[in-house]
Amino acid sequence: MHEMSIALAVVDQVESAARPDGATGVSSVRLEIGELAGVVPDALAFSFQLACEGTVLAGAELITEAVVARARCIPCAESWPVGMPPRLSCPGCGGASVELLSGRELRIAGVSWHDAQVPTPTHEER
Amino acid sequence: MCRVIDLQQAVLAKNDACAHTLREDLAARGTAVVNLLSSPGSGKTALLERELTLARSRGVPVAALTADLATENDAVRLARSGVPVKQVLTDGLCHLEAEMLGGHLDGWLPSDTRLLFVENVGNLVCPASYDLGETLRIVLASVTEGEDKPLKYPTAFGLAHLVVVTKTDIARAVGFDEAAFRANVERVNPGVEVVLTSVRGGEGDGVLLDRALAARDGGPVHIPVMTRQSHHVHDVGHRHPHDRGTADRVADSGAVGSSRS
Ligand SMILES: Nc1nc2c(ncn2[C@@H]2O[C@H](COP(=O)(O)OP(=O)(O)OP(=O)(O)O)[C@@H](O)[C@H]2O)c(=O)[nH]1
Numbered sequence: 001m002h003e004m005s006i007a008l009a010v011v012d013q014v015e016s017a018a019r020p021d022g023a024t025g026v027s028s029v030r031l032e033i034g035e036l037a038g039v040v041p042d043a044l045a046f047s048f049q050l051a052c053e054g055t056v057l058a059g060a061e062l063i064t065e066a067v068v069a070r071a072r073c074i075p076c077a078e079s080w081p082v083g084m085p086p087r088l089s090c091p092g093c094g095g096a097s098v099e100l101l102s103g104r105e106l107r108i109a110g111v112s113w114h115d116a117q118v119p120t121p122t123h124e125e126r
Numbered sequence: 127m128c129r130v131i132d133l134q135q136a137v138l139a140k141n142d143a144c145a146h147t148l149r150e151d152l153a154a155r156g157t158a159v160v161n162l163l164s165s166p167g168s169g170k171t172a173l174l175e176r177e178l179t180l181a182r183s184r185g186v187p188v189a190a191l192t193a194d195l196a197t198e199n200d201a202v203r204l205a206r207s208g209v210p211v212k213q214v215l216t217d218g219l220c221h222l223e224a225e226m227l228g229g230h231l232d233g234w235l236p237s238d239t240r241l242l243f244v245e246n247v248g249n250l251v252c253p254a255s256y257d258l259g260e261t262l263r264i265v266l267a268s269v270t271e272g273e274d275k276p277l278k279y280p281t282a283f284g285l286a287h288l289v290v291v292t293k294t295d296i297a298r299a300v301g302f303d304e305a306a307f308r309a310n311v312e313r314v315n316p317g318v319e320v321v322l323t324s325v326r327g328g329e330g331d332g333v334l335l336d337r338a339l340a341a342r343d344g345g346p347v348h349i350p351v352m353t354r355q356s357h358h359v360h361d362v363g364h365r366h367p368h369d370r371g372t373a374d375r376v377a378d379s380g381a382v383g384s385s386r387s
């Protein structure tokens with residue numbers, strides 16, 4: 001399964017963001033997974049645990065948020081949830097002048113971590 | 127102290143960036159990549175051997191790279207065509223990634239290659255997520271696999287630039303319903319071309335080669351709905367400065383990078 005590759009990519013990216021900021025531990029990672037991303041959240045959760053071992057993410061919780069896939073017909077200006085299996089032609093006119101509004105996300109939305117330092121404000125900080 | 131960071135990074139951004147670079151580097155030297163995806167045993171190697179042989183007889187410089195979990199059997203079969211062939215053993219990995227592919231091309235791919243055919247690991251799930259810098263992604267299904275394959279693997283079929291049905295010589299024997307298959311493809315990837323092939327019956331001889339050459343020469347390539355994304359709709363105000371921008375993705379329009387953010 002490529003969930004392990006995905007998990008490793010997540011760990012890699014979180015590490016490169018957290019390390020320079022002096023993070024001592026990551027408590028959770030929030031991941032958006034679109035319905036059409038081709039990733040199974042349960043399989044990912046398992047791989048994620050393994051991928052975190054021995055890194056600053058050890059013991060971090062993976063919070064996955066499913067993103068509903070929606071498409072829009074440009075001529076009809078109508079949008080719909082594509083469902084599963086997805087319907088990507090327009091249910092109204094049957095046309096193919098359609099674009100995807102959401103559903104292929106595979107994105108690290110947020111990370112929470114601890115650090116020992118005095119906070120240096122960045123634009124990313126809440 | 128504890129803090130929460132809005133990272134907003136596409137998980138596959140690194141692969142997408144590698145794929146983008148590979149596509150540009152290869153295009154600069156006149157090479158286009160064709161990525162072949164299917165379930166195990168759909169007939170990728172058989173069809174590819176036929177098309178490579180044809181390319182050689184027509185004097186078109188092509189090459190092929192085949193990825194498998196184990197054995198060099200596919201490379202041995204493909205090499206019978208007489209074109210340069212490379213076997214990649216993925217060491218347990220169920221798909222190819224752009225960086226791996228790029229690494230295998232260094233020092234091997236002949237500089238005059240016009241088309242590089244890549245036979246991905248037989249698997250319809252994992253390889254679908256990884257853009258390899260291809261100009262054309264072909265998804266194959268044999269008539270024995272059932273008409274609902276496109277519905278069971280919507281991400282794979284939904285991202286195809288071309289869908290190929292294989293083994294049509296046995297379509298009658300297995301009761302293949304072509305109209306149902308086409309309708310299912312249309313549902314997940316409206317407008318994509320579906321072509322019929324058989325290496326036994328000779329159907330669709332040269333079709334892969336023709337479509338691939340047309341795409342390489344700048345001909346129109348189908349843009350799957352799944353790759354037509356309106357970034358502005360859901361991403362405004364959330365873009366991380368290190369994230370790759372929309373302009374980048376638009377330049378690749380039709381490319382199948384899975385994680386456009
Ligand atoms: N009847 C018939 N059999 C075919 C055809 N093409 C391939 N086959 C048979 O299907 C089987 C699998 O073909 P391959 O070309 O090895 O399939 P593949 O997709 O490369 O398989 P993997 O690399 O293992 O994923 C072989 O026994 C082929 O002889 C065809 O057009 N007609």
Ligand SMILES: [Mg+2]
Nearest residue numbers: 170171200245
């Ligand atoms: Mg094969």
Ligand SMILES: [Zn+2]
Nearest residue numbers: 001002220252
């Ligand atoms: Zn896999």
Ligand SMILES: [Zn+2]
Nearest residue numbers: 073076090093
């Ligand atoms: Zn419509």
